[in-house]
Amino acid sequence: QLQLQESGPGLVKPSETLSLTCTVSGGSISSHSYYWGWIRQPPGKGLEWIGSIYYSGSTDYNPSLQSRLTISVDTSKNQFSLKLTSVTAADTAVYFCARLTPGSGDGYTYDYWGQGTLVTVSS
Amino acid sequence: DIQMTQSPSSLSASVGDRVTITCQASQDISNYLNWYQQKPGKAPKLLIYDASNLETGVPSRFSGSGSGTDFTFTISSLQPEDIATYYCQHYDNLLFFTFGPGTKVDIK
Numbered sequence: 531q532l533q534l535q536e537s538g539p540g541l542v543k544p545s546e547t548l549s550l551t552c553t554v555s556g557g558s559i560s561s562h563s564y565y566w567g568w569i570r571q572p573p574g575k576g577l578e579w580i581g582s583i584y585y586s587g588s589t590d591y592n593p594s595l596q597s598r599l600t601i602s603v604d605t606s607k608n609q610f611s612l613k614l615t616s617v618t619a620a621d622t623a624v625y626f627c628a629r630l631t632p633g634s635g636d637g638y639t640y641d642y643w644g645q646g647t648l649v650t651v652s653s
Numbered sequence: 654d655i656q657m658t659q660s661p662s663s664l665s666a667s668v669g670d671r672v673t674i675t676c677q678a679s680q681d682i683s684n685y686l687n688w689y690q691q692k693p694g695k696a697p698k699l700l701i702y703d704a705s706n707l708e709t710g711v712p713s714r715f716s717g718s719g720s721g722t723d724f725t726f727t728i729s730s731l732q733p734e735d736i737a738t739y740y741c742q743h744y745d746n747l748l749f750f751t752f753g754p755g756t757k758v759d760i761k
Contacts, residue, residue, distance in 0.1 A: 565748065577697065577740055579750035590748045626696055637703040638744050639687050643696035
């Protein structure tokens with residue numbers, strides 16, 4: 531059974547860098563079939579797509595975050611990571627990692643998710 | 654940018670009721686639309702993909718329809734365990750994703 535687990539600091543100071551890692555178990559992050567992504571949810575609000583990465587390192591980023599965002603992959607550790615620079619209180623959210631799976635046609639779905647981790651931006 | 658809207662933002666229905674949620678895209682998105690269920694404190698769960706396909710293991714009381722700009726998500730007979738927030742999600746051929754604002758479903 532595939533499992534994803536987010537890890538990283540729960541508190542980040544304003545203007546600093548938010549760093550999270552997602553560890554994948556029960557499957558290989560190097561599978562040619564899947565992408566891996568990050569989604570966040572501010573407290574009491576809706577879901578926001580952050581970005582995705584392929585095992586090769588190819589990325590897709592939300593244009594609203596692109597200037598501050600880096601997503602990377604470490605296939606040797608079966609992990610992928612998120613770095614968001616110059617954070618503000620608006621970046622306070624639960625951050626989820628998830629597997630992005632292509633469907634039978636042109637479709638893609640996030641079918642496996644981590645439990646999420648709350649990151650608070652505060653001094 | 655494609656914008657996704659959902660209505661209603663919240664609803665309250667009785668057990669056994671038929672519940673319908675609509676999702677509208679600001680431009681034609683074909684059938685590039687998924688539906689997710691999120692219970693409080695939990696990660697979202699995929700229910701419907703490509704607008705109308707039921708994910709494996711999801712009860713058949715859930716269904717989706719539509720294409721182009723207008724989509725519908727239906728629970729044919731609301732159950733207590735269906736209390737959750739439901740999100741539509743669009744994806745494009747660049748693998749950019751946009752979520753709708755969500756619809757909170759409660760039991761009356």
